[in-house]
Amino acid sequence: MSLTIDCQQHENDVVVIAVSGEITFENSDQFREKIDQLCEQAKYRMVIDLAGLQYMSSAGMGVLVHGLKRARAKEGDLRLINLSDKMRRVFLITQFTHHFVVLPNLAEAVKSFSVTDESSR
Numbered sequence: 001m002s003l004t005i006d007c008q009q010h011e012n013d014v015v016v017i018a019v020s021g022e023i024t025f026e027n028s029d030q031f032r033e034k035i036d037q038l039c040e041q042a043k044y045r046m047v048i049d050l051a052g053l054q055y056m057s058s059a060g061m062g063v064l065v066h067g068l069k070r071a072r073a074k075e076g077d078l079r080l081i082n083l084s085d086k087m088r089r090v091f092l093i094t095q096f097t098h099h100f101v102v103l104p105n106l107a108e109a110v111k112s113f114s115v116t117d118e119s120s121r
Contacts, residue, residue: 003027004052005034012113014045016106020052023060031060035067035078044076047109051082061096068100077101079109 006018015038023031038046046067050056068078079101083091091097103109 003030010110012110014110014113015043016047016049018049022055024057025059028059028063032063039070044071044074045113046071046078048080049082081106081109
């Protein structure tokens with residue numbers, strides 16, 4: 001199975017990156033390049049939608065960490081939605097849940113960026 005990445009702009013200057021298929025060592029650079037491209041366009045508020053994800057290797061997890069660091073370096077953030085039960089368990093075991101904001105759906109993820117803005121004032 002291949003990797004498909006679809007980006008859509010939403011309110012609060014949030015970009016949603018819908019990932020479907022498999023993220024493997026062989027194609028993780030494609031995912032990293034998309035995140036880097038968004039950062040170069042000053043898009044530092046990212047939501048990664050994992051609803052269509054079938055599999056993610058450690059290389060994919062590394063790309064998520066890379067994106068999180070890049071976004072937070074520019075006072076943005078990278079948030080995750082629609083984790084499968086299997087992915088949620090992996091995130092708990094690896095303690096990624098301590099570093100990533102994981103939300104149940106797109107509406108809450110987009111809204112969470114405006115709450116952050118208001119609380120920083």
